[in-house]
Amino acid sequence: MTRPDDVTLETVAAGSYHAPHDVLGPHGVADGWVVRARRPFADAVVLERAGEEPVALTHLAHGIWEGALEAQPGAYEIVASYGGAPDYRADDPYRHLPTLGEVDLHLIREGRHERLWEALGSQVRRFDGVSGVSFAVWAPNARAVRVTGDLNGWDGTQHAMRSLGSSGVWELFVPGIGVGVAYKYEILTSDGRWIMKADPMARRAEVPPATASVVTESSYAWQDDAWMTERAETSVHSRPMSTYELHLGSWRPGLGYVEAADELVAYVTSQGFTHVEFLPLAEHPFGGSWGYQVSGYYAPTSRFGTPDELRHLIDRLHQAGIGVIMDWVPGHFPKDEFALARFDGAALYEHPDPRRGEHRDWGTYIFDYGRNEVRNFLVANALYWFEEFHVDGLRVDAVASMLYLDYSRNEGEWEPNIYGGRENLEAIRFLQEVNATAYKRYPGIAMIAEESTSFPGVTAPTDAGGLGFGFKWNMGWMNDSLVYMGRDPLYRSHHEGELSFSFVYAFSENFVLPISHDEVVHGKGSLFTRMPGDHWQQLANMRAFLAYMWGHPGKQLLFMGQEFGQMSEWSESRSLDWWMLDQPAHAQLQQFVAALNRVYRAEAPLWERDSDGSAFVRVFPHAANANILGFARHDSAGGSVVVLCNFSGSPIHDVDLTLPAAGPWEEIMNSDAQEFGGSGVGNLGGVTTDAHGNTRLVLPPLGVLWLRHRGA
Incomplete structure (x- = not known):
């Protein structure tokens, strides 16, 4: 090996040489070995090995020193002297082979x-x-x-x-x-x-x-083997799934991952939810983004503690029988100079064409889904959260923005795909890959799409041309039902289709019904304030809506604070209004949600066949009374639950209807029950049909009943 020229030595000394190991460290030469080390400003530099005489190095140029040895040196240290200062002793990084094969x-x-x-x-x-x-x-x-x-x-x-x-x-x-x-x-x-x-x-x-x-290293010892084993052996589709969505920083401010473990487990258990869903916990620079502008895809945010402390929180939830879903944001990333943007001076993680690489509305970049290394970065990231943190599901944010090249773009601001269409074919292939890979490696998990369009086959398997998600958020149901509930009960009878239209497509995908954080921000107020009427009527509407939602085909998701009727709009900068639970009426609403979850989990007809249209039937004709909505849910063992909704402001007596089975039916949920703050109208003794299933009952005002067939 010839001695490096002066330009090379100067470049190495500046730390700007692409192959510093070619110059520094040990190298074989014709008559033995040489070792070079960078020690600028040193007065003397010595190579030391255990059991061997020190070898003095000679200064070549620009702070690069060299010494000759007869044989390959093996392990050694470089000791540099700087006048009257203590010697600087260190193992040589440049003596080691690459750590990647x-x-x-x-x-x-x-x-x-x-x-x-x-x-x-x-x-x-x-x-x-x-x-x-x-x-x-x-x-x-x-x-x-x-x-x-x-x-x-x-x-x-x-x-x-x-x-x-x-x-x-x-x-x-x-x-x-x-x-x-x-x-x-x-x-x-x-x-x-x-x-x-x-x-x-x-x-x-x-x-x-x-x-x-x-730099970090995990030393956490998981204690959730029973949970993980059961998860792998069962399908979340045929199990109850009632999700409590929360923003950890404002749920109860000041709690870290460890402190939240005790309080969150106790609260979610008392409320009966089966899962929690965290707004993104990957590292992000701006708290006001709620975590949706990610700078560290593999780093849990340090705002609440260490990665092992997050593992502790998830482990505790699993041990309490509570699943964990995390929001995941592969659709875009922020332009902060310290992070992914223009990472090595050029477009790398982002698509180089701004027509595909920028979200102008959000001021963010879009990943280059067609580049192998970028796709790998994202697929592996999804697997990382399943593998290293045992999460049970990822809710994939803003899927629609990934699927369409013209998303939020005017004519001329986007480029069609190779077939002239508007679909982002690379993003579609990425979503199919991440879903197929996640389900292959981690059976029992859930990949959930926040997808707001009618893109076909979101939850269809990838081998059938679908995207391969396990669930899709039902944004149509959410929009229509909230518009309906915001109407004065006097006029709702003219808009019954806003509630019942969802039945037309309820089984076209595997749906989650979301009342999420997005519905209680940006001037929308809270779910409570969107309800019409005086305070009592608003609470009654809340109970009726939630009972209808929990009875509707699909899984449920409710954002924190709505379970007790928070009146103010959510802000990430302050706590939920827990003080409202000092008001008995709002404490009763909280108790009602806990009862909903308890009864829902006990009744297989409400969740076992969520995506099976043959397990659902309407039981009350629209023409009879447009304020009444009635439907039945069935399980695989022959059990049935009927959901009857009266969204008018008055009780309706002597309602004639035909139930799916003859005999006695028990009233297992009444949103108007006095224990929940209602007026107490109902059918306390249950109802009994004739031999043809015909019966007559009363429906409470702004109320929903659940009836269970006693023979089931």
């Missing part, structure tokens, strides 16, 4: 590395007999990459990374450091600029507004 690099190039988080990012390792941290980052457009941070006093020239060729990956193993080190990457762009970036694959980040990545 050819298989890793091949899978990354192909976009098929399903455990990408174990290859890229920072990894605590014992490598070549030495403890340290490996760093690896994908930056194919970079001319040079350096690690900077606590490990070098934020002087990245000390830790230049090597390029691993056509993979676009840069790598360095740094001995002697470990968990807790904050770091970033300094990247030399193709046009000669140095930019500083957080690690896209970091599994921990500093607490915002700080933006550095942090």
Whole structure:
């Protein structure tokens, strides 16, 4: 090996050489070995090995030192002297082989590395007999990459990374450091600029507004084996699923992951929900985005604690029999300079064409779904949350914005696909891949689409051409039903179709019925304030609506605060109005929601065959009274529950209808019951039909009844 020329030595000294390991570290030469080290401003530099005499190094140029050895040195340390200061002793990062093998690099190039988080990012390792941290980052457009941070006093020239060729990956193993080190990457762009970036694959980040990545390693011991085993053996589609959606920072402010474990488990258990759904918990720079503008896809937000503390929270929920869904945002990412945007100086994670790469409405970038490495980054990220945090489902945000090239764009602002259509074919293939892969690897989980259009086959299997989601949010039901409930009861009879139209398509997909955070922000008020009438009537409308919702085919989702009728609009910057529970009427509404969940979970007809149209039938003709909506739900064992709704402001007596089975029927839920703050109108003794199923009963004002066939 010939001695490097002066330009190369100067470039290495500046930390801007693409292959520093070709110059630094040990190298075989014709008559033995040489070792080179970068120690600028040192007065003397010595190589030391256990049991061997020290070898003095000679200064070549620009702070690069060299020493000759007869044989390959093996493990050694470089000791530098700086006048009267203590000697600086360190293992040499440049003596180590790459920590990534050819298989890793091949899978990354192909976009098929399903455990990408174990290859890229920072990894605590014992490598070549030495403890340290490996760093690896994908930056194919970079001319040079350096690690900077606590490990070098934020002087990245000390830790230049090597390029691993056509993979676009840069790598360095740094001995002697470990968990807790904050770091970033300094990247030399193709046009000669140095930019500083957080690690896209970091599994921990500093607490915002700080933006550095942090080396982490999990030592958590899970205790949810029983939950995970049962999950893998059952389908969520044929089980009750009633979800409590929450924003952790404002549910009860001041709680971290550990503190929330006790309080959230107790509350959700008391309310009877089967699942919680967290607004995004991946790291994000701006709290006001609610987590929907993600900067660290693999890093749980440090606002509430460490990654292992989040594991503790999820574990506790599982041990209490509560599933965990997390919002996931693969549709766009923010333009913050420290994060993914223009990561290596050029469009990398984002599509380079602004007609496909930017969301102008949101001020964000759109992922380049057709690029192997970007698709791999996102698919592996979904798997990461299932694997490392045991989440039971991902609710995929803004799917419609991914499916359509003309989403929120005017004519001339978008480019058709290769067939001249408006569908984003690359995004569709990505969604199919992430869904198929997640379900293959983690049976029993749920992939849930927030999709607001009539795109066909959202929950159809991928092998049949569908997107492969497990569930789709029923936005049509949500919009129509909220419009209906906002009307004065006097006029509702003219708009019954706003409630019943959903029955036409209720079984075309596997639906979730969402009353989510989006319905209680941006001037919409709360669910309570959208109800007409005086305070008593608003509460009655709330109970009736929720009983109708829980009885309707599909799974349920309710945003925090609505269970007790919060009157003010939600804000992420303050707590829910828990003080409202000092008002008996609102405490009764909370008790009603708990009762809804309790009865719902006990009644298989309300959830076992949610997507089976043959398990549903209307039982009251619209022509008889447009204020009454009635339908029956059936389970596979012959059980039946009938849901009867009266959305007028007066009780309706002597209602004639035909029930699906003859004999006695028990009233198992009455939203107008006095214990919930209602007027107490109902059928306390239940009802009995004749041999043909015909009966007569009373319906309470602004009330919903659930009847169960006693013979079931």
